Amino acid sequence: AQSVTQLDSQVPVFEEAPVELRCNYSSSVSVYLFWYVQYPNQGLQLLLKYLSGSTLVESINGFEAEFNKSQTSFHLRKPSVHISDTAEYFCAVSEESNYQLIWGAGTKLIIKP
Amino acid sequence: NAGVTQTPKFQVLKTGQSMTLQCAQDMNHEYMSWYRQDPGMGLRLIHYSVGAGITDQGEVPNGYNVSRSTTEDFPLRLLSAAPSQTSVYFCASSYSDTSSQPLHFGNGTRLTVT
Numbered sequence: 001a002q003s004v005t006q007l008d009s010q011v012p013v014f015e016e017a018p019v020e021l022r023c024n025y026s027s028s029v030s031v032y033l034f035w036y037v038q039y040p041n042q043g044l045q046l047l048l049k050y051l052s053g054s055t056l057v058e059s060i061n062g063f064e065a066e067f068n069k070s071q072t073s074f075h076l077r078k079p080s081v082h083i084s085d086t087a088e089y090f091c092a093v094s095e096e097s098n099y100q101l102i103w104g105a106g107t108k109l110i111i112k113p
Numbered sequence: 114n115a116g117v118t119q120t121p122k123f124q125v126l127k128t129g130q131s132m133t134l135q136c137a138q139d140m141n142h143e144y145m146s147w148y149r150q151d152p153g154m155g156l157r158l159i160h161y162s163v164g165a166g167i168t169d170q171g172e173v174p175n176g177y178n179v180s181r182s183t184t185e186d187f188p189l190r191l192l193s194a195a196p197s198q199t200s201v202y203f204c205a206s207s208y209s210d211t212s213s214q215p216l217h218f219g220n221g222t223r224l225t226v227t
Contacts, residue, residue, distance in 0.1 A: 009153065032213045043117070043203055043218030044156075051213050090155060094212035099144075100171070101216070103155040 002026040004093050006104035014112045015083055021076040021107045023065075023091030033074040034092040034101070035065055044090060050074065061085075086111045115139050119204050119219035126194040126226045134189040134222050136204030142217070144207045145187040146171070147179065149200040150221075156203070162187055194226045 005024045013019045025031065032051050036044040048059040055067040065076045074091060091104040120135045138145065146161035158171030162181040176198060178190040187206075191198060202222045207214040 034215065036216075041220075043220045044205075044216070045218070046215040049213075049215060096212060099212045100158065100161075101212075103157075105153055105155040 002102075004091055004102050004104040006091055006107050008107050009105065010108045010110060012110040012112055013081055016080050018079050019077065019081050019085075019109065021089050021091075021109065023074045023076065023104055025072050025074070025091075025093045025102070027072070027093065027095060030096045032094045032096070033065075033067055034094075035059075035063070035074070035076050036090045036092060038088045038090065038106075040087070047076075047089070081109070081111055083111050083113065085109055117204055117206055117217050117219035119202075119222050121222060122220070124222060124224050126191070126224065128194060128196060128226060130194050132191050132194070134191075134202055134204075134224075136187045136189065136219060137185050138187075138204075138206040138217070139185065140206065140208075140217065141184060142206035143184070143209050144214070145181065146205050146216070147177070147187070147189045148203045148205060149173065149198075150203060151200050159189065159202075191224075194224075196226045198224065199226045200224060 003026050034049045035047040037047045038044045048057045050067045058064045063078045088106045088108045090106045092101045094101050117138045143164045147159040148156040157173045160179040162168045168179050204219045205216040207216050
């Protein structure tokens with residue numbers, strides 16, 4: 001992957017509202033796609049990943065992301081956010097032939113009570 | 114299961130000092146890496162290793178050295194600290210060097226160079 005773009009550095013949203021965090025990438029070959037989450041003062045954790053198969057992938061805590069090959073996007077969504085979702089979210093992409101991950105700059109999800 | 118353990122959690126250095134950031138994993142992962150995280154810049158790869166005795170440079174290797182004498186340990190050495198190296202450093206590991214394997218991260222070392 002040449003680059004990964006997370007257009008929003010911060011996304012404020014009210015509790016129980018839906019949210020979408022955007023991720024676009026540039027690559028001309030097959031890719032693997034990841035979303036990682038970083039809670040305050042912690043390391044990153046894998047949230048969900050797309051390797052192959054169904055383009056819609058889900059996490060255990062209600063997030064989902066859809067791989068759109070034509071738009072080269074992998075946006076993250078949640079229908080109703082909770083205060084505990086406050087974190088920074090990173091999109092990352094790797095190509096089949098190249099191990100190294102390319103990271104987006106991150107999006108801080110700010111939940112307003 | 115401890116996962117990836119980094120020490121220390123915090124460190125303050127004076128310009129020119131050297132130090133080693135420790136990283137250990139107990140998951141028998143072949144691949145280990147060091148990243149630095151700076152505000153608005155995401156994660157940048159410093160060095161990585163695909164197995165004991167094998168290391169390679171990432172995106173921002175200058176000023177840092179690594180070695181991998183065992184599968185478990187991957188220390189990062191700062192040779193002569195500079196204020197530009199003030200950052201949060203993360204060690205990460207994965208099962209193998211295939212591009213589909215997710216990374217497991219430590220909790221980070223926050224380094225300040227004055």
